[in-house]
Amino acid sequence: MWWQYDRLDGTGNTTVSLTFNDVDLETCCDYIRVYDGPSTLHPLLEEIRDYRNQSFKSTGNTLTVLFYSDSSVTRRGFHANWIFVATHPQCGGQLYDSGMFYSPNYPNYYHDNAYCVWFLSAQQGQRIFLTFADVQLERCCDCDYITIHDGSSTGYPQLGKVCYNDTTHQAFHSSSRYLTVVFTSDFSGVSHGFKAHFTSSLTANEGSVDCTSDNMVIVLQSSYLNSLGLSGNDLYVDDRLCRPNISSTEVVFRFPLDTCGTAKEMINGFVSYTNNVRASPSQSGEITYQSLYLLQVGCRMEPDTIVQIFYKAKELVNANITGMGRFNASIAFYTSRNFTQQIYDSPYEVNLNQQLFVQVKLTRSDESLDLFLDTCVASPNPNDFKNRSYDLLRNGCPRDSTYLSYTNGVDQYARFSFRAFKFLQTHAYVHLQCKVIICPDNDYNSRCRKGCQYRRKRSLDSSYNTNTVTLGPIKLRGQKPVAGHGVKESEKSME
Known part of the structure; x- marks a missing residue:
């Protein structure tokens, strides 16, 4: 009689793969048993008495093989091979509302050839805000990376790609749930x-946050707060001195963007302003259950904005020009290249060929930001600056021979001048639209510092959201439009 035990032990995240290549036993009395674990007390996978090309795989990192033969007939026995197979931890899955998720084995090393997909979802009417607290990947952005898609599958548009170890600008908002x-x-x-x-946003009937160029406005519905056992008197933002206005239906915080503890940073090309709404009914500073309430709020200023102005030209009388954009930038005419005296008259009138001085600036002063004038286009139609237009500036490159830049891309304002002209002889109206990009002042590789770029991989319209402000129309005195007359390229006139 003969007993033989063989225990196959792997290490770490491995399994054991065992294959019998030959089995020749006395089928009545001799056998092989394979157990899924480190001893014969673990589950029996199979008892083998003849050759059938049997293969086994452990669920853990150990298999036990028992060979038994009695005291009578003997045969050749058996031959088997085994290998240890590295296993990968499960990753990805369906996640809901808010929480944390990690790469496989985090904070230990993840494995090669990983492909993990997390599907995040929130309630109807909510959006998802995603941030990365730690990123440590192989220093090859085409090798190991994270992609974020704005929808319920990888078929939706990509919001961004995260690689290396940069978490500074890695924050993403979904456009849906x-x-x-x-x-x-x-x-x-x-x-x-x-x-x-x-995290998930509030629904529209619970609260909202909105921004203008100057203020952040946070509105929370009283019914939502009551459901949490809170009232408006319990709430404050990161600066406890900033308190809300309270009515029977809603609680409203309204304060300038640079106050009340609001933080500003550049995230994915946008200037982002963030704050937090907190609750603590205790006046002594003691932590209570309700003081754990935290609502993250934020808004962003688009890096690309459009401001428009208009002017009216006539043959003999000197000019007045004015215009004001909304949101992030304003635009105005000045009397000289000193840019000390702004022209407020509206509408304005100018002589043909008169030198016009223009300043575009941030509506709210911020020395940490630079403003870059990317494109300025003239058109007779305030709703169409593509089909019938004349370029003064395109992609930071002058297109008009009279265009002269004084300051652009290195301060919170841009200044330039050009000569007044009659645009499209069959039209009496002229509008000017300027596209602006906003960059952090300390980023020397930003678009603001690159100046003229004749070729762009894609237009700014596909890269950024735009805000458009329209002023006008203006009548060109002394000239009437020709009814029914087509407009041709040759009808552009610089005089």
Whole structure:
């Protein structure tokens, strides 16, 4: 009689794969038993008495093989091979409302050839806000990376790509209740991975946050607060001295963007303003259950905005020109290149060929930001600056021979001049639209510092959201439009 035990032990995240290549036993009395674990007390996977090309795989990192033969007939026995197979931890999945998720094995090293997909979702009417608290990936952005898709699958548009170890600008907002996050690693080179945090916004009937160029406005419905056991008197923002206005139906915070503890940073090309609404009914500073309430609020200023002005030209009389954009930038005419005296008359009148001085600036002064004048276009139609237009400036490059830049891309304002002209002889109206980009002053690689770029991979319209302000119309005195007359390229006139 003969007993033989063989225990196959792997290490770490491995399983054991065992294959019998030959089995020749006395089928009545001799056998092989394979157990899924480190001893014969674990589950029996199979008892083998003849050859049938049997293969086994452990659920853990250990298999036990028992060979038994009695005291009578003997045969050749058996031959088997085994290998240890590395296993990958499960990753990805369906996540709801708010929480944390991590790369496989975080904070230990993730594995090669990972492909993990997280499907984030929130209640109807909500949006998802995603941030990365830690990112440590292989220093090859085409090797290991995270992609974020604005929808319920990877087929939706990509909001961004995260790689290396930069968490400074990695914050993303969904446009709907869904967000999809994909982590991919290649066949070589790993690191510690990432940690991500996601939260859901309030629904429209619970609260909202809005921004103008000067103020942040936070509105919370009283019914929503009551459902949490809170009242308006319990609430404050990061500066406890900033308190809300309270009515029977809503609680409203309204304060300038640079006050009440509001934080400002550049995130994915946008200037972002964030704050927090907190609640604490205790006046002694003691922590209570309700003081754990925290609502993150924020808004952003688009880096690309459009401001428009208009002017009216006549043959003999000197000019007055004015205009004001809304939102992030304003535009106005000045009397000279000193830019000390602004012209407020509206509408304005100018002589043909008169030198016009223009300043575009942030509506709210901020020395940490630079303003870059990217494009200025003249058109007879305030709703169409593409089909019938004349370029003064395009992609930071002058297109008109009279265009002269004084300051652009290095301060919170841009200044330029050009000569007044009659545009499209069959029209009596002229509008001027300027497109502005806003950059952090300390970013020397920003678009603001690159100046003229004749070729762009894609237009700004596809990269940024735009705000448009329209002023006008203006009548060109002394000239009447020709009814029914077509407009041709040759009808542009610089005089």
